Amino acid sequence: MDRIDEPHPGAPLAEDDRLCAGAAREVPDTAQQVAVRDPGADHHHVAEEIYVPLTGGTEWRMGEGGFRKREAGQVVHHASNVNHAMRTGNEPLLALYIWRGGPLAQKSTITGTATQGRS
Numbered sequence: 001m002d003r004i005d006e007p008h009p010g011a012p013l014a015e016d017d018r019l020c021a022g023a024a025r026e027v028p029d030t031a032q033q034v035a036v037r038d039p040g041a042d043h044h045h046v047a048e049e050i051y052v053p054l055t056g057g058t059e060w061r062m063g064e065g066g067f068r069k070r071e072a073g074q075v076v077h078h079a080s081n082v083n084h085a086m087r088t089g090n091e092p093l094l095a096l097y098i099w100r101g102g103p104l105a106q107k108s109t110i111t112g113t114a115t116q117g118r119s
């Protein structure tokens with residue numbers, strides 16, 4: 001399992017040792033892998049993540065389930081230490097996020113592969 005360098009997605013708008021909030025952007029046809037950009041790879045971390053997508057069409061994966069498309073405004077919650085990933089389609093993703101709990105500076109652990117969950 002690989003560790004990645006950036007503890008949270010995008011530039012934070014607010015951050016302390018218990019909470020980080022900000023905006024994240026991903027371009028089309030990529031997967032959110034924080035710093036390494038390994039499309040479709042699952043990862044996990046101690047911090048709990050909550051996303052509110054402002055654009056629709058991004059696919060989100062959590063645990064052993066498959067990718068599910070979420071529309072703008074649908075809250076996406078990733079519990080602490082649960083594998084998860086997201087991938088964009090033809091449209092970019094813009095989302096608000098909150099990370100809380102854990103040590104927020106802890107690096108993520110990559111646990112999946114680029115083809116995991118793809119049909």
